[in-house]
Amino acid sequence: xxxxxxxxxxxVGAVIDxxxxxxxxxxxxxxxxxxxxxxxxxxxxLICWIYCPDxxxxxxxxxxxxxxxxxxxxxxxxAEVCPDKSKAITMVLEHQ
Amino acid sequence: MKVMALTGNEAVAEAMRQINPDVVAAYxxxxxxxxxxxFTEFVADGLVDTEMVLVESEHSALSATVGASAAGARAMTAxxxxxxxxxxxxxxxxAGLRLPIVMPVVNRALSAPINxxxxxxxTMGARDSGxxxxxxENAQExxxxxxxxVRIAEHxxxxxxxxxxxxxxxxxxxMERVEVLDDDVVKNFIGxxxxxxxxxxxxxxxTMGPLDLQDYYFEHKRAQAEAMENAYKLIxxxxxxxxxxxxxxxxxxxxxxxDDADIILISLGSTAGTIKDVVDELRLKGLKVGGLKIRVYRxxxxxxxxxxxxxxxxxxxxxxxxxxxxxCGPVCLxxxxxxxxxxxxxxxxVNYIYGLGGRDITPKDIIKIFNELxxxxxxxxxxxxxxxxxxxxxxNYIEQxxxxxxxx
Numbered sequence: 440x441x442x443x444x445x446x447x448x449x450x451v452g453a454v455i456d457x458x459x460x461x462x463x464x465x466x467x468x469x470x471x472x473x474x475x476x477x478x479x480x481x482x483x484x485l486i487c488w489i490y491c492p493d494x495x496x497x498x499x500x501x502x503x504x505x506x507x508x509x510x511x512x513x514x515x516x517x518a519e520v521c522p523d524k525s526k527a528i529t530m531v532l533e534h535q
Numbered sequence: 536m537k538v539m540a541l542t543g544n545e546a547v548a549e550a551m552r553q554i555n556p557d558v559v560a561a562y563x564x565x566x567x568x569x570x571x572x573x574f575t576e577f578v579a580d581g582l583v584d585t586e587m588v589l590v591e592s593e594h595s596a597l598s599a600t601v602g603a604s605a606a607g608a609r610a611m612t613a614x615x616x617x618x619x620x621x622x623x624x625x626x627x628x629x630a631g632l633r634l635p636i637v638m639p640v641v642n643r644a645l646s647a648p649i650n651x652x653x654x655x656x657x658t659m660g661a662r663d664s665g666x667x668x669x670x671x672e673n674a675q676e677x678x679x680x681x682x683x684x685v686r687i688a689e690h691x692x693x694x695x696x697x698x699x700x701x702x703x704x705x706x707x708x709x710m711e712r713v714e715v716l717d718d719d720v721v722k723n724f725i726g727x728x729x730x731x732x733x734x735x736x737x738x739x740x741x742t743m744g745p746l747d748l749q750d751y752y753f754e755h756k757r758a759q760a761e762a763m764e765n766a767y768k769l770i771x772x773x774x775x776x777x778x779x780x781x782x783x784x785x786x787x788x789x790x791x792x793x794d795d796a797d798i799i800l801i802s803l804g805s806t807a808g809t810i811k812d813v814v815d816e817l818r819l820k821g822l823k824v825g826g827l828k829i830r831v832y833r834x835x836x837x838x839x840x841x842x843x844x845x846x847x848x849x850x851x852x853x854x855x856x857x858x859x860x861x862x863c864g865p866v867c868l869x870x871x872x873x874x875x876x877x878x879x880x881x882x883x884x885v886n887y888i889y890g891l892g893g894r895d896i897t898p899k900d901i902i903k904i905f906n907e908l909x910x911x912x913x914x915x916x917x918x919x920x921x922x923x924x925x926x927x928x929x930x931n932y933i934e935q936x937x938x939x940x941x942x943x
Contacts, residue, residue: 443750443751444754445754446753446754446755446757446758446761447758447761449751449754449755449758450732451633451694451731451732451758452632452633452634452694452732452743453631453632453743453744453745453747453751453755454732454741454742454743455741455742455745456732456739458740458741
């Protein structure tokens with residue numbers, strides 16, 4: 440998060456007048472479990488990218504390359520929707 | 536300008552016709568029903584451009600009004616009593632989102648027991664919800680205050696919702712002589728509504744009402760408190776502008792025969808009119824009495840209260856609501872708080888609770904109050920607890936206590 444603003448510097452009524460500024464709000468510290476990718480099992484179907492509620496699946500040239508750990512809250516949806524035959528994403532306890 | 540015979544409800548409906556809001560959402564409740572009935576007739580007759588939304592409850596009425604206001608519309612609703620109580624959750628949301636909604640409230644008692652008549656319990660409960668509250672003494676003031684409220688609410692340094700109140704039945708259903716301004720005078724006075732943020736402005740997308748946690752919630756609430764302070768500074772400028780178009784000058788408070796008054800009685804709403812009559816009568820008998828009407832109750836006119844009470848020997852404060860469990864009624868609490876720590880800290884103040892559930896307050900009752908205040912002035916003995924005026928059994932109760940030598 441940027442430096443916190445003072446009360447008289449804020450838009451009226453707590454309006455967010457800058458679209459997409461949720462990117463500045465780092466929610467990675469909320470995580471208990473973090474997703475870990477086994478790239479050898481991944482076939483880049485990108486179902487995880489469709490389902491991730493926090494835009495935290497990083498894709499480059501149509502390929503899954505990793506996770507945005509600054510914003511991923513560790514909800515585990517990516518691991519859940521990863522197809523049974525691949526199971527390329529596993530959730531592991533943070534700080535282990 | 537034209538003179539019309541209107542009830543308080545009709546006068547406010549007339550003001551709303553001239554304001555011509557973009558959206559009005561409403562649900563009927565006695566004694567507000569007649570107000571919206573009249574306004575929906577204007578809608579049906581095509582006299583306004585308003586999108587009229589008939590909803591299934593007051594919670595929805597204010598929610599729809601909040602939605603319309605956030606979308607960028609000039610939006611209004613009106614209610615009473617249980618309706619205001621049902622709006623409770625949304626009152627704070629309208630204020631927190633800083634939406635300039637104007638809502639006439641026709642004051643009525645709260646259940647239980649169920650009662651449809653006038654007292655101030657409904658709006659007094661909402662006094663700290665972040666809404667500006669303006670009380671009207673008569674139909675003329677209800678009309679004027681509704682128009683003024685639009686300018687107050689929409690002032691860019693204020694941006695707060697405003698309740699304009701009038702006493703249920705006593706004002707809402709009594710026909711009076713009302714001076715109504717010309718339509719285009721009102722139109723020019725209120726001007727176009729151009730909010731800085733509107734949800735329907737798709738070229739400048741905004742989010743309203745987002746999650747606001749430990750890091751910013753407090754800052755937003757602090758800013759909201761400052762908006763109320765700004766209102767306290769700016770309402771007089773808007774009142775002054777209204778004087779120029781109407782010839783009627785309003786202020787935060789209205790003093791009556793106060794300059795040399797020893798005894799001053801403070802009140803809100805229609806009772807202030809009765810007090811003026813009694814003051815005239817007692818003045819003829821040589822008693823130095825005066826009245827002080829509070830028109831703007833939120834923000835509370837703390838400086839004016841101090842100023843106008845500075846020469847008083849004793850003060851009575853009339854509350855048409857009980858603040859259960861509190862040392863005194865809500866208006867009295869505010870008056871005492873405003874004087875605390877000033878040179879008037881020790882000014883004797885007696886609180887009178889009266890008129891609940893539409894119980895009449897007569898000139899006779901007010902003469903009694905002035906007489907009691909005169910006794911307090913001479914004896915210096917100030918009752919600690921509120922006096923209940925016009926309730927059967929109270930005099931026996933006080934007698935009983937006096938016999939038992941319990942100091943009240």
